[in-house]
Amino acid sequence: MYKIVTKTCLCSKIKSMEILAPHVAKNALAGQFVILKINKNGERIPLTIAGTKPNNGLVKIVFQEIGKTTTLLGSLKEGEFIEDFLGPLGKPTKIQKYGKVVAVAGGLGIAEIIPVISEFKKKKNFITTIIGAKSKEFIILKSELLKNSDSIFFTTNDGSYGIKGSVIDVLKKNIDINEIDVVYTVGPILMMKAVSDLTLKQNIKTIVSLNPIMIDGTGMCGSCRININNKIKFACIDGPEFDANSINWLEVISRLDTFKSQEKVSFDIIKKECKCQKNQKYKKEILE
Ligand SMILES: Cc1cc2nc3c(=O)[nH]c(=O)nc-3n(C[C@H](O)[C@H](O)[C@H](O)COP(=O)(O)OP(=O)(O)OC[C@H]3O[C@@H](n4cnc5c(N)ncnc54)[C@H](O)[C@@H]3O)c2cc1C
Ligand code: FES
Numbered sequence: 001m002y003k004i005v006t007k008t009c010l011c012s013k014i015k016s017m018e019i020l021a022p023h024v025a026k027n028a029l030a031g032q033f034v035i036l037k038i039n040k041n042g043e044r045i046p047l048t049i050a051g052t053k054p055n056n057g058l059v060k061i062v063f064q065e066i067g068k069t070t071t072l073l074g075s076l077k078e079g080e081f082i083e084d085f086l087g088p089l090g091k092p093t094k095i096q097k098y099g100k101v102v103a104v105a106g107g108l109g110i111a112e113i114i115p116v117i118s119e120f121k122k123k124k125n126f127i128t129t130i131i132g133a134k135s136k137e138f139i140i141l142k143s144e145l146l147k148n149s150d151s152i153f154f155t156t157n158d159g160s161y162g163i164k165g166s167v168i169d170v171l172k173k174n175i176d177i178n179e180i181d182v183v184y185t186v187g188p189i190l191m192m193k194a195v196s197d198l199t200l201k202q203n204i205k206t207i208v209s210l211n212p213i214m215i216d217g218t219g220m221c222g223s224c225r226i227n228i229n230n231k232i233k234f235a236c237i238d239g240p241e242f243d244a245n246s247i248n249w250l251e252v253i254s255r256l257d258t259f260k261s262q263e264k265v266s267f268d269i270i271k272k273e274c275k276c277q278k279n280q281k282y283k284k285e286i287l288e
Helices: 022-027 068-075 109-122 142-147 167-177 189-201 249-255 260-274 280-287
Strands: 002-011 014-020 033-037 044-048 051-053 058-064 084-089 100-106 126-133 151-156 182-186 205-209 225-228 231-234 241-243
Touching: 002 058, 014 068, 022 051, 022 058, 022 084, 033 058, 044 058, 044 084, 058 068, 100 109, 100 167, 100 189, 109 126, 109 142, 109 182, 109 205, 126 167, 151 167, 167 189, 182 189, 189 205, 189 249, 225 249
Parallel strands: 100 126, 100 182, 126 151, 182 205
Antiparallel strands: 002 014, 014 058, 033 044, 033 084, 051 058, 205 241, 225 231
């Protein structure tokens, strides 16, 4: 069992937790993730390791409540426990000196990119970070972004913070005026595809951190399989990072919808029964 030591609400649906998991905290590197299970019969979900405090045995996760498991996780309190917390999983980011690195992150990718840019910065790369969010509320972890970037642009869809528009407009302008050595992107799949469509035309090396559906995290179940240069790879053991040039995007996008109808059924049940989380008896029942 793994204790939730701290819990913070970053905005209405995004929460951050520090979990006591000394083995993971000691061994985790930027770009890796954990697979957790809330209770004995719960589903396993992958979440990026958003930071660690190895001396305290703590691992930080940041998640958005979008379905059954993330909503249940968000209902847990400091001091409560989760059943399984497996990691670190996946290949860490290759950290090296590229020169000028542009990091493009949207949605939950904002939390996921922080450990990566922090390591790139330690290698004396010049980091330009481009952040995209729906609105001001979803610009999370701003001080950590600022600390780890040499130059930073914020964009929001509604213009409530930073530049009104998308990360792609800002990236285009950066490409026009700067020599860029590598682009690293993480976030919603359509955003990552748009980034790679743009950068590949300009021959800029682009690394994407993919987030396909995962179950076991060991390369056995096949749910996270990706077609890379016409070879089957598994994001859980060969990734989650891949060279954008090698990805069959249409396949990656369509596979994300594999369990959409079942996910909707589970989430509808949770929403209906919880309305929401005030019914502690119900929460206890579903967690047991
Ligand atoms: C390597 C990796 C790292 C990830 N890191 C994070 C993270 O740090 N924080 C975070 O909030 N989420 C992260 N995710 C996504 C996270 O695993 C899913 O949001 C979670 O599994 C949803 O579970 P659920 O039961 O709450 O929702 P579900 O009911 O399973 O899904 C709800 C909705 O989310 C969509 N969805 C499910 N899985 C994914 C996915 N992998 N990518 C995109 N959409 C998905 C479904 O199609 C559905 O529309 C990561 C995924 C991977 C593969
Ligand atoms: S999650 Fe099962 S093969 Fe990758």
